[in-house]
Amino acid sequence: MATDVEQLTRPAVRVSGLVRRFGPTVVLDGLDLEIAPGEFVALLGRSGSGKSTLLRALAGLDKDVAGSGGIAVPGNVSVVFQDSRLLPWQRVLRNVLIGLDGRAARDRGLAALAEVGLAGRERAWPVELSGGEQQRVALARSLAREPQLLLADEPFGALDALTRIRMHALLRELCERHRPAVLLVTHDVDEAIVLADRVVVLDKGAIAVDVTIDLPKPRSHRDPRFLEHRSRLLTALGVDDE
Ligand SMILES: Nc1ncnc2c1ncn2[C@@H]1O[C@H](COP(=O)(O)OP(=O)(O)OP(=O)(O)O)[C@@H](O)[C@H]1O
Ligand SMILES: [Mg+2]
Numbered sequence: 001m002a003t004d005v006e007q008l009t010r011p012a013v014r015v016s017g018l019v020r021r022f023g024p025t026v027v028l029d030g031l032d033l034e035i036a037p038g039e040f041v042a043l044l045g046r047s048g049s050g051k052s053t054l055l056r057a058l059a060g061l062d063k064d065v066a067g068s069g070g071i072a073v074p075g076n077v078s079v080v081f082q083d084s085r086l087l088p089w090q091r092v093l094r095n096v097l098i099g100l101d102g103r104a105a106r107d108r109g110l111a112a113l114a115e116v117g118l119a120g121r122e123r124a125w126p127v128e129l130s131g132g133e134q135q136r137v138a139l140a141r142s143l144a145r146e147p148q149l150l151l152a153d154e155p156f157g158a159l160d161a162l163t164r165i166r167m168h169a170l171l172r173e174l175c176e177r178h179r180p181a182v183l184l185v186t187h188d189v190d191e192a193i194v195l196a197d198r199v200v201v202l203d204k205g206a207i208a209v210d211v212t213i214d215l216p217k218p219r220s221h222r223d224p225r226f227l228e229h230r231s232r233l234l235t236a237l238g239v240d241d242e
Contacts, residue, residue, distance in 0.1 A: 011072075012037045012149055012181035013058065018069035019205075020053050020062065027053045028067070029205025037148070038179040042192035044237060045202035051185045054202065055079070055153050058183065074148035074181070078141075082154045084134035086126040093122035096141045105144065112140035115174060132163035136170070143174060150180040154187065168194055172217065189233045193226055194219050201236045209236040 013035035020028040027050040035041050045051045056062045057071060059079045086095045096109040113119060116136035126134055135155060142150055155171075156164045172195055175182055186192055192199045193213055201209040211232065215225055234240070 011035055012039070012074055013183070014070070014072040015058070016070040018054070018057060018067065018071065020050070020057060020065055020067040022065070026205060028057070031069070031202075031206045033200065033207055035181045035183060037181055040175055040182040040184070040195060040197045042184045042186055042196035042199045043202060044186065044189060044192055044199060044233060046237060049202045050205060051202055052153055055151050055183065055185055058149070059151050076145060076147050077149045077151060078145045078147040080138050080142050080150070080152040080155045082157045084126070084138040086134055086137055088126050091122065092118065092124050092126065092129070092137055095126065095137055096144050098141065100144065108146070109140070109144045112143040113137070115143065116140045116170060132159050132167065135159065135167065139171070139174065143178065146178070147180050150175075150182045152182065153185045155184070156191070157187065164191070169218075171195065189230055189237070190221065192233070193229050199229070199233060201233065203236070209233070
């Protein structure tokens with residue numbers, strides 16, 4: 001039986017020796033990663049490095065993919081993608097409640113919509129919402145499930161710069177309140193540093209860089225330590241910072 005200390009320190013996510021291949025191509029090659037309960041990890045990596053493959057593996061969406069290795073995740077996982085994946089024929093609240101039943105779930109759905117600033121839009125159709133609003137509905141849909149692990153694959157990638165900044169503030173606030181473990185896939189180094197407790201870089205099938213970002217929040221792009229992290233991560237990604 002686990003001791004209390006083990007219970008307290010047990011990670012929310014534990015990936016060990018994860019291998020995933022598509023035909024002859026090995027995408028994940030013995031990858032190890034742990035995420036603590038309530039910890040926010042951002043995952044960077046070049047295009048095609050296997051970020052989405054890792055996220056899909058954690059979400060249990062890769063049942064038919066060849067591979068091996070250990071994955072332990074909490075029982076309650078939700079996923080947010082780059083597009084909101086709302087059902088166009090369902091109104092906003094119905095979209096948030098997909099797969100959930102009962103009065104308590106409905107109340108959680110209404111509360112989640114209010115938290116993302118969409119109180120009053122419950123009966124709108126997805127087509128009546130902007131891209132940013134649709135992503136907020138997708139976030140509300142995740143929140144209403146009270147996940148212990150939130151997986152997000154470039155959730156702000158399709159949004160304009162200003163909406164992105166607003167979404168960063170919203171996500172940070174929601175995560176601070178609900179404290180899920182988070183794995184956020186992003187191409188955006190600044191987004192990673194602004195939001196995450198830890199930033200990891202995926203390269204050649206494994207975690208090549210793992211940096212703890214212990215800067216106070218909200219974080220300023222002008223903080224010299226922010227710039228140091230950015231420069232180090234850009235180098236790890238093979239991008240020249242100057
Ligand atoms: N279903 C699939 N069948 C065959 N190859 C695949 C499949 N899914 C992914 N791959 C390949 O695996 C590699 C990793 O893909 P993945 O989508 O995980 O990359 P990524 O890091 O998310 O890239 P991006 O930043 O462009 O989203 C790529 O070379 C891709 O072509
Ligand atoms: Mg991807």
